[in-house]
Amino acid sequence: MSDLRLTPTSYIVLGMLELCGEATPYELKALAAQGVGNFWSLQHAQLYTETARLAEAGYLDEEREEGGRRRKRYRMTDRGREALREWTEAPTDQFTELRDLALLKLFFGADPAGLAEVQLEIHRARLAEYEALREEAAGLPQSGPALTLEAGLGHEREWVQFWEKLSG
Amino acid sequence: MSDLRLTPTSYIVLGMLELCGEATPYELKALAAQGVGNFWSLQHAQLYTETARLAEAGYLDEEREEGGRRRKRYRMTDRGREALREWTEAPTDQFTELRDLALLKLFFGADPAGLAEVQLEIHRARLAEYEALREEAAGLPQSGPALTLEAGLGHEREWVQFWEKLSG
DNA sequence: ACCGTCATGTAATCGGTTACATGATTCT
DNA sequence: AGAATCATGTAACCGATTACATGACGGT
Numbered sequence: 001m002s003d004l005r006l007t008p009t010s011y012i013v014l015g016m017l018e019l020c021g022e023a024t025p026y027e028l029k030a031l032a033a034q035g036v037g038n039f040w041s042l043q044h045a046q047l048y049t050e051t052a053r054l055a056e057a058g059y060l061d062e063e064r065e066e067g068g069r070r071r072k073r074y075r076m077t078d079r080g081r082e083a084l085r086e087w088t089e090a091p092t093d094q095f096t097e098l099r100d101l102a103l104l105k106l107f108f109g110a111d112p113a114g115l116a117e118v119q120l121e122i123h124r125a126r127l128a129e130y131e132a133l134r135e136e137a138a139g140l141p142q143s144g145p146a147l148t149l150e151a152g153l154g155h156e157r158e159w160v161q162f163w164e165k166l167s168g
Numbered sequence: 169m170s171d172l173r174l175t176p177t178s179y180i181v182l183g184m185l186e187l188c189g190e191a192t193p194y195e196l197k198a199l200a201a202q203g204v205g206n207f208w209s210l211q212h213a214q215l216y217t218e219t220a221r222l223a224e225a226g227y228l229d230e231e232r233e234e235g236g237r238r239r240k241r242y243r244m245t246d247r248g249r250e251a252l253r254e255w256t257e258a259p260t261d262q263f264t265e266l267r268d269l270a271l272l273k274l275f276f277g278a279d280p281a282g283l284a285e286v287q288l289e290i291h292r293a294r295l296a297e298y299e300a301l302r303e304e305a306a307g308l309p310q311s312g313p314a315l316t317l318e319a320g321l322g323h324e325r326e327w328v329q330f331w332e333k334l335s336g
Numbered sequence: 337a338c339c340g341t342c343a344t345g346t347a348a349t350c351g352g353t354t355a356c357a358t359g360a361t362t363c364t
Numbered sequence: 365a366g367a368a369t370c371a372t373g374t375a376a377c378c379g380a381t382t383a384c385a386t387g388a389c390g391g392t
Contacts, residue, residue, distance in 0.1 A: 015276035098207040108183035
């Protein structure tokens with residue numbers, strides 16, 4: 001029940017547990033991969049340490065499965081739900097830097113065309129993925145994930161345009 | 169002369185030292201603030217530890233000033249220049265995630281309009297800064313920094329559009 | 337029965353952030 | 365001269381990445 005600082009990682013875990021009710025760290029890994037991981041991914045090891053941390057601080061309940069692998073299953077406590085709600089409700093004025101490695105190389109004088117060739121490939125691929133995701137979700141009611149997908153699409157288009165201008 | 173892994177932070181230090189010849193960590197801090205810090209900022213403490221690390225591994229020369237604060241001044245060695253050149257020349261296929269805190273809140277159900285209000289403010293301000301920078305640099309020959317500024321402009325416009333759609 | 341691969345978890349390391357600390361300099 | 369602020373630097377802490385380790389399972 002100790003105090004701790006909640007990081008974005010903490011809220012990702014809390015948020016996913018709210019969506020799915022209860023899960024083992026391994027299940028959270030799968031859940032992250034198909035959702036929030038598209039724009040904020042975690043190492044799988046983080047899911048083990050973070051759930052343990054949150055449980056110790058009273059934000060999660062921990063329960064060991066009997067038999068087999070005796071895996072730990074987690075579910076939110078009221079305290080966890082409350083923390084997530086407060087966080088979600090409060091807007092943030094944090095500014096996100098680009099922090100793009102290719103851009104960093106460009107800044108320090110790298111050859112634009114060379115960078116563009118490989119960056120175009122990955123950004124076009126990602127853009128195609130996002131467009132496929134949007135197809136799938138077409139018609140579904142608007143939702144948080146759908147909105148973030150729109151943001152991702154916009155920025156990927158921007159990257160593609162940017163590197164296209166620099167290629168060749 | 170030990171071995172170490174060079175991180176983006178390392179290359180920022182090396183890159184800045186190539187630009188300015190030699191500097192103390194404190195001077196690097198100022199240099200970073202007006203340039204690369206716009207899209208990849210560092211804590212000032214990093215500049216002390218990173219220069220020391222690079223010097224120990226032979227990428228930088230370290231020299232103490234006599235008298236006064238006896239500050240340490242750093243300059244690149246041939247090894248440092250070589251490392252920077254190799255890094256700059258090699259394209260990267262690293263994909264950069266958005267990792268935006270406001271987007272994360274949106275994903276987990278935050279109220280779009282509330283977020284948009286404060287996000288619009290900061291992104292509009294940043295966009296204005298970038299436009300001013302471009303004014304200043306108008307006419308100057310194309311350069312790495314100028315290209316990254318274009319990228320920044322594009323993404324800031326994208327953010328502004330995105331949050332505008334969600335506001336009100 | 338064996339081998340390779342996926343599932344699942346823990347431990348060690350390390351960069352980065354935060355906090356702290358002291359020497360200059362300016363202002364009143 | 366004293367207070368406040370800026371310049372400059374070091375130390376401690378902690379989250380995140382990396383490396384390691386073992387158990388289950390499918391195929392041959």
